[in-house]
Structure formats: C-alpha cells, structure tokens
Amino acid sequence: GQSLEQPSEVTAVEGAIVQINCTYQTSGFYGLSWYQQHDGGAPTFLSYNALDGLEETGRFSSFLSRSDSYGYLLLQELQMKDSASYFCAFYAGNNRKLIWGLGTSLAVNP
Amino acid sequence: EPEVTQTPSHQVTQMGQEVILRCVPISNHLYFYWYRQILGQKVEFLVSFYNNEISEKSEIFDDQFSVERPDGSNFTLKIRSTKLEDSAMYFCASSVAGGFNEQFFGPGTRLTVL
Numbered sequence: 001g002q003s004l005e006q007p008s009e010v011t012a013v014e015g016a017i018v019q020i021n022c023t024y025q026t027s028g029f030y031g032l033s034w035y036q037q038h039d040g041g042a043p044t045f046l047s048y049n050a051l052d053g054l055e056e057t058g059r060f061s062s063f064l065s066r067s068d069s070y071g072y073l074l075l076q077e078l079q080m081k082d083s084a085s086y087f088c089a090f091y092a093g094n095n096r097k098l099i100w101g102l103g104t105s106l107a108v109n110p
Numbered sequence: 111e112p113e114v115t116q117t118p119s120h121q122v123t124q125m126g127q128e129v130i131l132r133c134v135p136i137s138n139h140l141y142f143y144w145y146r147q148i149l150g151q152k153v154e155f156l157v158s159f160y161n162n163e164i165s166e167k168s169e170i171f172d173d174q175f176s177v178e179r180p181d182g183s184n185f186t187l188k189i190r191s192t193k194l195e196d197s198a199m200y201f202c203a204s205s206v207a208g209g210f211n212e213q214f215f216g217p218g219t220r221l222t223v224l
Contacts, residue, residue: 033212042114042201042215043153087153093166096205097143097155098213 002026004088004101011107012078020073020104022088030091032064032071033098037085046073046086075106083108112136114216116202122222126191131219133185133202142185143203143213144177146170153201159185192223 004024012018022032031050035043049055049064049071061074075082085103092099115134123129135142144156157167159177167175176188185204189196199220203213 035215040199040218042217044215045212048212089153096141096211097158097166097168098145098153099155100153102152 002090002092002099004090004099006086006088006101006104008102009105009107011109013109014078014080016078017074017076018078018106020075020086020088020106022071022073022101024069024071024088024090024101026090026092026099028092029066029069030096032062033089033091034060034062034073035087035089035100037087037103039084043087078108080108080110082106114202114204114214116200116216116219118219119217120220120222122224123192125194125223129189129192129221131187131189131200131202131221133187133216134183135185135202135204136206136214137183139204139206139214141165141205141207142177142179143205144187145201145203145215146198147201147218148198156187156200189221192221194223197221197223 006022033048034046037043047062054063059076064071085105087103089098089100117132142159145153147153155168157171158165174190178186199218201218202216205211205213
C-alpha cells in the first residue's frame with residue numbers, strides 16, 4: 001500500500017533547529033513534498049525533492065534518500081510563526097495526486 | 111499574487127441535502143484537485159480533473175460526489191445527499207501542469223453536516 005509516517009508532535013524553542021522526519025512506502029515514487037498548515041488554513045507548499053540530497057530554501061531545507069524511503073524537513077532559526085502542522089506528501093499515479101502523512105504539529109515556544 | 115479562492119468559507123447543511131462547493135483556480139492552471147481533511151486527520155485526495163474530465167478519483171469519491179467546470183473559471187464539487195461523515199474541510203487545489211509541480215491550495219470550505 002501507500003503510506004507515510006511522521007512524528008505527531010514536536011516542540012522547540014525560538015532560535016533553535018528542528019528536524020521533522022518522514023518515512024514512506026509506495027510502489028511508484030516520484031518525489032516528496034512538504035506542506036505547512038496553520039490552524040484552519042490552507043496547506044502551503046514548502047519544498048519538493050525528486051532526487052536524493054538536500055534542497056535549501058531560506059530557513060527551511062528538505063532532504064530525501066530514495067534508497068531509504070526517507071526524508072526530512074529541517075527548520076532553522078525557529079520563529080513563533082513557524083508553529084504549525086507540517087505534512088510530508090508524495091505524488092502518486094499518473095495524475096500526480098498527493099498522498100499525505102498525518103502531519104507533525106510543531107510548537108515553537110519563547 | 112494569484113491565488114485559489116473558495117466559497118463559501120463555511121457551509122452548514124442537514125443530512126441528505128445537496129451542497130455545492132465552489133472554487134476558482136488560478137487562471138493559467140490546467141489541473142484541478144479536490145482534497146478533504148476531517149478535523150484532526152490527514153488531507154485525503156478526492157479527485158483530479160483535467161481537460162474537462164475526471165482524470166483520477168479515490169474510493170471516497172463515490173456516486174454521491176461529482177465535479178464540474180461549468181465555465182472557464184469555476185470548478186465545483188457537488189455532494190448530492192450529504193452524510194454526517196462528509197463533515198470536513200474541503201480544499202480545492204490547482205497546478206499549472208500535471209507533473210510534479212506545486213499544487214496551490216485554496217483556503218478551504220468547512221462543511222458541517224447536521
């Protein structure tokens with residue numbers, strides 16, 4: 001089947017670095033995406049990794065290892081506004097539907 | 111910056127009633143999607159739409175659901191006879207192409223079935 005696993009909750013303090021891991025299982029894999037969702041809001045695209053390695057976008061980086069079926073999102077210099085849910089998701093099927101993990105709730109404390 | 115819009119933001123309906131959720135995708139996008147998120151759960155794919163037809167649908171998207179692009183801008187999701195378990199946030203998304211492009215999500219419609 002198709003599934004993704006990620007921690008349900010992570011807590012960190014302002015200015016810290018946090019890593020949110022994601023492992024996945026699927027027969028056809030095209031790449032891993034990360035989305036941010038604030039309470040009640042729309043998911044917002046953060047990153048997409050098609051190939052192994054690290055992609056950096058400002059304070060956020062995302063990593064993929066296809067051989068390990070594993071990826072992570074790294075958030076640096078945490079700010080209070082980073083408190084949100086973070087979802088890993090992969091594209092599946094010919095029409096590129098997104099299959100989502102359960103999400104990780106990140107709480108950033110002062 | 112262009113964005114996906116959805117109306118209404120919140121819809122309350124009685125079980126068995128029909129509802130239509132509306133979306134206006136980003137104007138140059140070609141691929142459209144509906145997802146739903148039951149409170150506290152993960153986002154689930156419902157249906158994808160391209161070239162005026164459904165390109166893929168999930169097992170959730172049964173005969174009670176339908177989608178339409180009635181004109182050049184709107185994209186609608188209809189639920190013919192709502193059930194209590196249809197209560198969820200429904201997100202519309204669009205992408206410029208069907209490849210591995212960023213999907214842009216609307217703000218969602220919260221559907222409450224009583």
